[in-house]
Amino acid sequence: MSQAILRVRPTKIELIRLKRRLALAKRVHKILRERLMILISEYLNNLKIAIKLRNQVKEELTELYTISNIAFSIHGVDELESLSKLTTQPFEIITGTQSIIGVRTAYLEFKSKFKVQEKPLPLISTTITVEELRQKALKLIENLSELAEKEKLLELLGREIARTKRRVNVLEYMFIPKLQATIKYLQMKFEEREREEKTRLKRVKVVLSRRRA
């Protein structure tokens, strides 16, 4: 802990200024500490959700590969490609920004343009596997967009936590102790001056009384 003092003029007005600055620093420290705690709890909550989502995406991908292999073996590459062209723009992803306790991050929202059951693929040459493949792929894209949003948020929250922690530490271990030490130094200096003044006055009094005598 640094106990060095700030280089200031030893005046009363400077002492008042330092005291005001110390009060401000203490309150900023209190707010930043509260913010840090909220950021950490947000990070942990989002981490849990992101881990759950990532496991879900992994499972869905494995399932999707199996179904796509079956679909390819039944229909062949050409037929499946032509079927995929029939389903143009089945969904949209709304992008924007969102702010979580001052951390500005990406906003992604998956929006399916139609429900699969309402507008199925043409019945000619399709089987339940193709329909299932499409449904699972849509679900996977929805979860992937959510996962991307969460992982980006985690990265930004992590950076903000590190930044806020650094600021809290600077205030706690550098700025506030330095201010307190300077205030103490100034107070001691003023007390010393007062004592000197008292001694001087006493001495003058003695000298004057001697002269009178």
Added chain:
Amino acid sequence: MIERRDILEEYLRHELRLIHSYLPYHRKTLGQLLLEKYPRILLRDGTYHYIKRRELELLASITPKEYWSKLKIPILLEVAPEYGEGAIVIRDPIEAMVIAKLLGIKHSEGEQLIIYRPQVAELRSKLPTTTQYVFSVRILSEIK
């Protein structure tokens, strides 16, 4: 030296100004946001905060229809260290009623609601874009 000290003080004041830059200029009601194609709110720092439709639909499903024009979004979660570590106060009675209903907590009508860390975590996982943290006015006024 004097200039450097002023910079430090200015930095502290700047930190305080930034604390609430992510809050909205004007809050919109649930009814208004439900009608928007892309529900969003303008923030004090000039950026937009997009709101998830599924959260609005969740709120609409638990809020009586007569309150749709009164329930303001985002719901403000006031950080209140005086009630304990991690405590959050919801001052608005309508917001408090809706949150209590969502979390399944007993709540007397017209009163503020105090929730703690596990409940806050549950609430934030359900409503990440329709709730915002705000620092207590008392803490900030002490600073000014």
